[in-house]
Amino acid sequence: MQKVIIILLIIAVVLVILYFCIGKYFYDFAINANTKKAFMEENPNLPPSETGDLEETKKKEQLDKEFESLHKASEVTVISKDKLSLRLNAYVYKQRKISNKWVILVHGYNNNAKSMIRWVRNFYEQGYNVLTPDLRGHGKSEGEYIGMGWHDRLDLLIWIDKVIELDPNAKIVLFGVSMGGATVMMASGEDLPPNVKVIVEDCGYTSAVDVFIYQLGVLFGLPKFPVMQAANTVIKLKAGYDLNEASAIKQVAKSKTPILFIHGDEDSFVPFKMLDELYHAAAAHKEKLIIKGAGHWIAESVDKQLYWNTVWNFVNKYIQ
Numbered sequence: 001m002q003k004v005i006i007i008l009l010i011i012a013v014v015l016v017i018l019y020f021c022i023g024k025y026f027y028d029f030a031i032n033a034n035t036k037k038a039f040m041e042e043n044p045n046l047p048p049s050e051t052g053d054l055e056e057t058k059k060k061e062q063l064d065k066e067f068e069s070l071h072k073a074s075e076v077t078v079i080s081k082d083k084l085s086l087r088l089n090a091y092v093y094k095q096r097k098i099s100n101k102w103v104i105l106v107h108g109y110n111n112n113a114k115s116m117i118r119w120v121r122n123f124y125e126q127g128y129n130v131l132t133p134d135l136r137g138h139g140k141s142e143g144e145y146i147g148m149g150w151h152d153r154l155d156l157l158i159w160i161d162k163v164i165e166l167d168p169n170a171k172i173v174l175f176g177v178s179m180g181g182a183t184v185m186m187a188s189g190e191d192l193p194p195n196v197k198v199i200v201e202d203c204g205y206t207s208a209v210d211v212f213i214y215q216l217g218v219l220f221g222l223p224k225f226p227v228m229q230a231a232n233t234v235i236k237l238k239a240g241y242d243l244n245e246a247s248a249i250k251q252v253a254k255s256k257t258p259i260l261f262i263h264g265d266e267d268s269f270v271p272f273k274m275l276d277e278l279y280h281a282a283a284a285h286k287e288k289l290i291i292k293g294a295g296h297w298i299a300e301s302v303d304k305q306l307y308w309n310t311v312w313n314f315v316n317k318y319i320q
Helices: 002-030 054-070 113-125 150-166 179-188 208-220 227-238 248-254 274-281 304-315
Strands: 074-079 087-093 101-106 129-133 171-177 196-202 259-264 286-291
Touching: 002 208, 002 227, 054 113, 074 150, 087 113, 087 150, 101 113, 101 150, 101 179, 113 129, 113 171, 129 150, 150 171, 150 179, 171 179, 179 196, 179 248, 196 304, 208 227, 248 274, 259 274, 259 304, 274 286, 286 304
Parallel strands: 101 129, 101 171, 171 196, 196 259, 259 286
Antiparallel strands: 074 087, 087 129
16 A cells, blocks of 8 residues: 555656646747747748738838938837836837827737837838837847736836826827737726727737647647646746736727727638637727738738728827
8 A cells, every 4th residue: 555655656746747847848938038939930830021022022121221220219218017127128219390199019929129110110101109119028128038918018008108208198009910919909908098099909819828729739739738737837937927817808808999900811820710709809999900811920011002001091090
């Protein structure tokens, strides 16, 4: 009997160690900001950053470069309000003429504020002041983990306050792409100041746990149980949040701010089906735009005219 108990204890210890090893592996794989995200390279579910007409692509790239050379951003920092007190960085592009129109542009997973230059340029050309932050653990912002939009939503509230500090009369658009789209949706369910007039999200996911489970199946062919539970345990211990909490679905259901949902119908990185789930959950005034033939992140490249015409038609209803 004693031998059986010892054997069972050994098995239990081995299983616990294995559980945490699995969790640590997937934490490092997806959430640890200091580990290389190899799965983002040559991923069949991630199309090239530019697609379509080659001449049009070159033209847009040239316009982006010219904009960056002509409009130097100033850098601003804030301190996160959690116990980590992280130093967070953002770039501000101010209009030369006085304008109360502002946009906060939020980048995607494993990226940084500089990746948003295409959106910076388009909003700036429409008379907007632009603030684009590096999310925690990205770019020049401090942080050891990727927040998947959840802790980032609270950091976004600080950036909103920063814009209002710079311009008390600011009329603000929140705009995010991919994880940035999830971030602005997660922020939408918070108590936003009246300065925030409208939100646009492009290819954001329903929740962190949904996209984790999806990628677990696509990349590894693994079941949700027990891998998801192990990963979430380590994420809670090391990053301080629960993947199940990080829900854009629940947040847009509480939102009072109008929101435009954009998604490419060939997106296989953040599944296209998530668009309708988010759209139907949203409580505020809403519209959706489906870009035919667009994979993840490239809706603007696939149909620039439809993309921006829809954005301006929606945003201009709330900001003049």
